[in-house]
Amino acid sequence: MTIKAQELVEHSDALYRFALSISRDPVLASDLVQDTFVRALERADQFRDGSSLRAWLRRILHNLAIDRVRRSSREVVVDEVEDDWHDDNYTVDPEAIAVRTQTREELQDALERVPFNYRVTVILHDVDGWTVREIAEVQGVSLPAAKQRLRRGRMALVAALAEGHVRRKNLKGVPMRCWDARKHVSDYLDGILDPKTTGLVETHLEVCPTCPPLYAALVDAHEQLLTLRDTNAVIPPDLESKIRERFGE
Secondary structure (H helix, E strand, O other), X not given: OOOOHHHHHOOHHHHHHHHHHHHOOHHHHHHHHHHHHHHHHHOHHHOOOOOOHHHHHHHHHHHHHHHHOOOOOOOOOHHHHHHHHXXXXXXXXXXXXXXXXXXXXXXXXHHHOOOHHHHHHHHHHHHOOOOHHHHHHXXXXXXXXXXHHHHHHHHHHHHHHHHHHHHHHHOOOOOOOHHHHHOOHXXXXXXXXXXXXXXXXXXXXXXXXXXXXXXXXXXXXXXXXXXXXXXXXOOOHHHHHHHHHHHOO
């Protein structure tokens, strides 16, 4: 089947909303939409007459996102989470969880710790209102598999919220979240941060148990890179001659 570019453009808004939902990154969402259109035009012969073009485009984008969405090194292990939930003695502090869920930043942080397929299932179902059948279709899995992903994703989210509460208690009194400090350390290294942010970063580095080694490694790498500079390098004579012949003096 031939698919015209204009037909794809008609789905731009819906596709972008879908991309933004699963990636939570406007730049990445834009890239995913563009890459989806390119892939769709390349594989137009795979689209079946009578099928939903929007659903087909969503499947393409979902598959592209699997490889593109940043994986968190702090992801919870879903199998371990389910093992915990099988244990009758396992529980969490519901008040602590409730406090964290009321803070958008904390809720998003916990979501990022849920592995991609489970996170997408939870977001599409509980945030965007998709049916489990629609999710199964876009993910290319059976209805029972999609239901399992939703169940396990919700469990993983609660586990991530619980672990986050414990970590926040351990870091009580530490100014700035680690990422908020780490995204400034390059500018801090170059001495171009404003005084207020500089003070917050320095205080964070004084009390955080994990960030100082990272900053020390950054400083060391920066200093060693300076040793690669060759101040005695000169242009080879033959190259200089060619340049003078071509551009003249």
